[in-house]
Amino acid sequence: MTIEQVPTWVQPSHPAFIAVKTYKSGNFSKYATSATHIPAGTIIANFSTAATPAGDKAYSSLQVSETEHIELNSDLLYANHSCDPNVIFDTTSWTVTAIRDIEEGEPIAFNYLSTEWEMAQAFPCECGSPKCLGEIRGAKYVPTKVLRGYFVNRHIKKMLEQRDQDGAVN
Ligand SMILES: C[S@@+](CC[C@H](N)C(=O)[O-])C[C@H]1O[C@@H](n2cnc3c(N)ncnc32)[C@H](O)[C@@H]1O
Numbered sequence: 001m002t003i004e005q006v007p008t009w010v011q012p013s014h015p016a017f018i019a020v021k022t023y024k025s026g027n028f029s030k031y032a033t034s035a036t037h038i039p040a041g042t043i044i045a046n047f048s049t050a051a052t053p054a055g056d057k058a059y060s061s062l063q064v065s066e067t068e069h070i071e072l073n074s075d076l077l078y079a080n081h082s083c084d085p086n087v088i089f090d091t092t093s094w095t096v097t098a099i100r101d102i103e104e105g106e107p108i109a110f111n112y113l114s115t116e117w118e119m120a121q122a123f124p125c126e127c128g129s130p131k132c133l134g135e136i137r138g139a140k141y142v143p144t145k146v147l148r149g150y151f152v153n154r155h156i157k158k159m160l161e162q163r164d165q166d167g168a169v170n
Contacts, residue, residue, distance in 0.1 A: 004028060009075075013050070013075040014076070018075050019033050020075050021033050030078045031108075032080070032107065033108060034104055034108055035104065039098065040099060040100045044095075045096040050073040051070040056069075059120055065155045079096075082109035082129060083129045084129035086102050086110075088151045089153075091153045091155065092154060113133075113152065113156070114156060117155075117156065122136060147160065
């Protein structure tokens with residue numbers, strides 16, 4: 001298992017919108033919550049400013065194209081995955097946007113399958129949503145019809161199309 005990243009950035013990195021909390025003991029136990037009421041459509045962050053290329057993909061990296069992964073180098077790292085997300089990480093505009101109203105204190109979470117083709121570190125999802133997809137291994141392992149209900153980034157759409165043409169999972 002990957003070693004947990006030690007923050008190298010000044011915290012809080014996005015005080016207007018994000019408060020980082022801890023929800024359990026042990027590794028990977030932090031999560032981003034909303035520091036305020038965030039109306040749907042609000043751009044919460046632009047992740048291009050602090051991002052750096054990731055040497056290797058990791059639990060902490062974000063996939064931004066078919067071949068490229070970045071480190072966010074900010075409290076956006078603590079956005080957990082949810083199968084019923086309230087934000088999207090858009091790898092075309094490099095922005096994080098609320099897709100519904102988010103109450104103060106609510107976890108800020110996105111669908112990792114919208115960016116990650118194959119997770120560096122799979123995990124059993126604890127999002128608690130009735131829509132929960134269970135083990136999160138990457139979009140590669142999910143039928144396209146399941147992902148149709150979600151926002152997914154352009155590179156994932158392309159990779160799904162390629163996979164389905166090759167006849168692997170659909
Ligand atoms: C980018 S980090 C998110 C922040 C992480 N919770 C932390 O404390 O560093 C991704 C890791 O968080 C955990 N994680 C994220 N979403 C999760 C979820 N829905 N259920 C269980 N673990 C989750 C997993 O260990 C995953 O590898």
